[in-house]
Amino acid sequence: MFRYMGKGETQGLVTASSSIEDGASQGKRRNSSSKAGPTPFHRRQSYLPVDSKSKSRWLIYDNDGSFNGWFDWLPIEYRVGYWSPFVVLSIICFYTALFALKPELDFPATVLDNKLRLARGSAVFGMPRATAADLGVFLWGILVMVQAKLSLGSMGAFPISFTGWSWLLLTFRAGFEFSAWAVEAQGHVQLATHLAKIGSSIRLAAISNAAVVCLVWNLILLPIILLKAIPKGEKRDGFLKFNFGFFMTNVHVLNLPLASIHTVIGSNTRLFTHADLWVSYLVLLLYSALYFFGLDRLGLHFYPIFNPRTSWSVLSILLVLGLYYKMFNTWNDFITA
DSSP, X not given: OXXXXXXXXXXXXXXXXXXXXXXXXXXXXXOOOOOBOSSTTOBSSOSSOOOTTOSOOSOSSSSTTOGGGTTTTSOGGGTSSOOOHHHHHHHHHHHHHHHHTOOOOOOOOGGGOHHHHHTSOSEETTEEHHHHHHHHHHHHHHHHHHHHHHHHSOOTTGGGSHHHHHHHHHHHHHHHHHXXXXXXXXXXXXXXXXXXXXXXXXXXXXXXXXXXXXXXXXXXXHHHIIIIISOTTHHHHHHHHHHTSHHHHIIIIIHHHHHHBTTTBSTTOOOOOHHHHHHHHHHHHHHHHHIIIIIHHHTOOSOGGGOTTSTHHHHHHHHHHHHHXXXXXXXXXXXXX
């Protein structure tokens, strides 16, 4: 998740790691009250009785669920207090089903297929064009992150945002598959096969996550931020300038065409299997665990449409799970068209 800071301040990513003390120090700045209990599943009058004097705490800081005050615009009942039991049930069902329905995980080392290699056309700097394209995507992904670090001054929140995960997936997918070709060219076939299979295994996750980030940010989150979080005037104008700058344009717009290279377009594409779909859902599980059980405790509510304190989030969860399955079929239809 990213943050634009007003004139005279630094533009950049929200730095969770470097601002941790600030989050704690500003915890008592508001006198809002809530019926929060010691865990997100309870309040003083909740579905299950709890000892109100329990030492157990959900929020790490006494900040009313708003890290450094960045989420004060979100109503307090969405920042502290019990979770919707329907959301809890949805999370349990998703986590359980994913491992209960785990398929056989077998991923083809597509980039090492000799028949495909012969069809790749002329070489670029001594590499097949497909390999050169993977190298280009990998280097561009690294360049964008380096540029962000140098120009914005911080990358602290990038690894904990879904946007960051999406960008890292598309970057390292290309890196693994380029490395497989390079390592095999040096005669290390076994290592090359492992690298190729790792890159192959995250193809569907890379393209699907990129599509979700592009669509959700531009069509849902950006309007919410503009209408609810940033007042009209200089700050909103500055945020719009930041949003359409080099870094944000890459991670929220260009991420989709970059992720599509050799996942759904190009000579190295292959049809996705249920093993690919399972890995995509596994990535969702891992990020949801970080978001619900880590970021929520810090007061970092990057994605309000997945707020665990409202039952409406069940709809968001089901829509995302259904969307990933729909994309699984859509990408295969697109590849075979």
